Amino acid sequence: MSAAPPSPFTYALVGAGRVGTSVARLLQNRGNEPRAVSSRSKQSGERAASLLDVPIVDINELPSVDVVLIGTPEAAIAEVAGQLALDGGVAVHFAGAYGIGPLLPAIERGMWGCALHPVQACPDIPTAIERLPGSAWGVTCTWPAREWAHRFVSEEVGGTPIDVPEDARPVWHAAAVSTSNGIAALMAVGERLLAAVGIETPEKVLGPLARGTVDNAIAGGGGAATLTGPAIRGEVVTVERHLNGIRDLSPQLLSGYVLAAELILEAGTIDETTAGSIRRLLEGAR
Numbered sequence: 001m002s003a004a005p006p007s008p009f010t011y012a013l014v015g016a017g018r019v020g021t022s023v024a025r026l027l028q029n030r031g032n033e034p035r036a037v038s039s040r041s042k043q044s045g046e047r048a049a050s051l052l053d054v055p056i057v058d059i060n061e062l063p064s065v066d067v068v069l070i071g072t073p074e075a076a077i078a079e080v081a082g083q084l085a086l087d088g089g090v091a092v093h094f095a096g097a098y099g100i101g102p103l104l105p106a107i108e109r110g111m112w113g114c115a116l117h118p119v120q121a122c123p124d125i126p127t128a129i130e131r132l133p134g135s136a137w138g139v140t141c142t143w144p145a146r147e148w149a150h151r152f153v154s155e156e157v158g159g160t161p162i163d164v165p166e167d168a169r170p171v172w173h174a175a176a177v178s179t180s181n182g183i184a185a186l187m188a189v190g191e192r193l194l195a196a197v198g199i200e201t202p203e204k205v206l207g208p209l210a211r212g213t214v215d216n217a218i219a220g221g222g223g224a225a226t227l228t229g230p231a232i233r234g235e236v237v238t239v240e241r242h243l244n245g246i247r248d249l250s251p252q253l254l255s256g257y258v259l260a261a262e263l264i265l266e267a268g269t270i271d272e273t274t275a276g277s278i279r280r281l282l283e284g285a286r
Helices: 018-029 042-052 074-083 101-107 125-131 143-156 166-196 202-219 236-249 251-265 272-284
Strands: 010-014 033-038 067-070 090-093 112-118 136-141 160-163
Touching (some): 018 033, 018 042, 067 074, 112 166, 166 251
Parallel strands (some): 010 033, 067 090
Antiparallel strands (some): 112 136
């Protein structure tokens, strides 16, 4: 393939997962033309076909299109790329931990390959359609496709393109997963602690705090720059009181508190003597 797809372009969706289907809808909203959906899942295929108002076809019967969106699970990307019977166009997948490697079967037949991963939590399609614009997207692609991929992200889906080297994709994805699940997991620990002292609907207590903490991190230069609390301030006695209180009331929750405190100490913002005292308390609570 020697030239970028036209604008607007035609496209098909293979694998109707949440992200792929949401991207397909965003593209349609921008005036691009969906032609077909192919999916092994009858339910998700029908959902996507209805949303886009296109037919469901077998992958071997895909119409000629400019772009193929691969919205399958990671393990199926290479298989789909090998089944695409197109001589040109662009193959796009959305998996975080993989670059263009799984797309090589399509690339070898002349297609451009793009791995475009949105750093966003997408629990369902309506939420994904709302959240994907404005999100960062990890871009890894065959060299001729880079300019097109950046335009795709910034203009077609309203995101921010970030170039990610092929061999850095696993760490890129690990950072996203650690942040998303880490926030949820630590909030779950706090909810269990409040529940242990009889607080009802603890998520309503901690939700605004979690939201404010993330906003502070975004505005204040990142998570490490905006850490707060007794561990980061070196308040050894307060940390000890926390540990003793949890041990007396709900010792099974100690591990979650200890993990959070250890992560805070990794920021290295307090002197090593104080940090050492807190680490010894944490070790004794294991």
